[in-house]
């Protein structure tokens with residue numbers, strides 16, 4: 553299978569789908585990460601041009617680590633708009649990769665680039681099968697299944713996952729992926745949370761910081777969707793699972809059915 557994860561920034565795919573990616577890769581499936589923006593705004597010190605290069609190198613470290621493709625598009629970070637040009641670029645990209653499954657942000661999210669990325673993917677969804685749109689790249693015959701990555705926003709509609717994946721066994725891989733982005737997880741994001749002085753100097757301390765960082769953002773998911781976790785993994789294992797990634801089908805892709813769910817999410821019991 554071919555899985556396409558489309559995030560707005562270089563590190564979104566890792567944070568929301570790094571675990572399921574490790575599971576897909578272990579089973580021999582192909583995964584591609586896309587950052588729709590170039591990440592140039594995500595730092596308090598580096599100039600834009602320098603940061604762009606640093607973040608591109610960070611994505612390629614993840615690509616090497618995970619054995620995946622990681623493409624960073626040229627759209628400017630913090631300024632993404634759902635334009636026709638950006639939509640056509642994504643239609644061409646999706647057609648060339650021919651994914652079985654696309655994972656992306658939801659349209660309601662705090663970050664304007666996340667919202668715009670979601671809009672772009674939703675707007676590309678049906679158009680990928682329309683030959684007269686972007687005629688230079690052959691159209692797909694079948695619309696891929698699309699699912700949303702998790703978020704915690706409640707208004708106007710909260711995230712409602714139907715797919716939850718136990719990522720406890722691959723937690724270290726997510727930390728490895730985060731380690732590829734020191735400009736983010738050890739510099740910029742701590743700075744945005746006014747805790748840049750809390751970053752340990754030693755490797756073990758820095759890794760523990762990443763674990764706690766992930767726990768703050770991902771940790772509440774398993775309890776928040778415990779009913780779905782128990783329905784998926786049964787009462788015994790379902791109660792003890794601590795770390796999950798969660799996905800909600802997007803209505804603009806092909807439907808996620810009981811049948812194709814078994815194929816698209818082969819790690820589920």
Ligand SMILES: [Zn+2]
Pocket residue numbers: 560561564663666
């Ligand atoms: Zn982002």
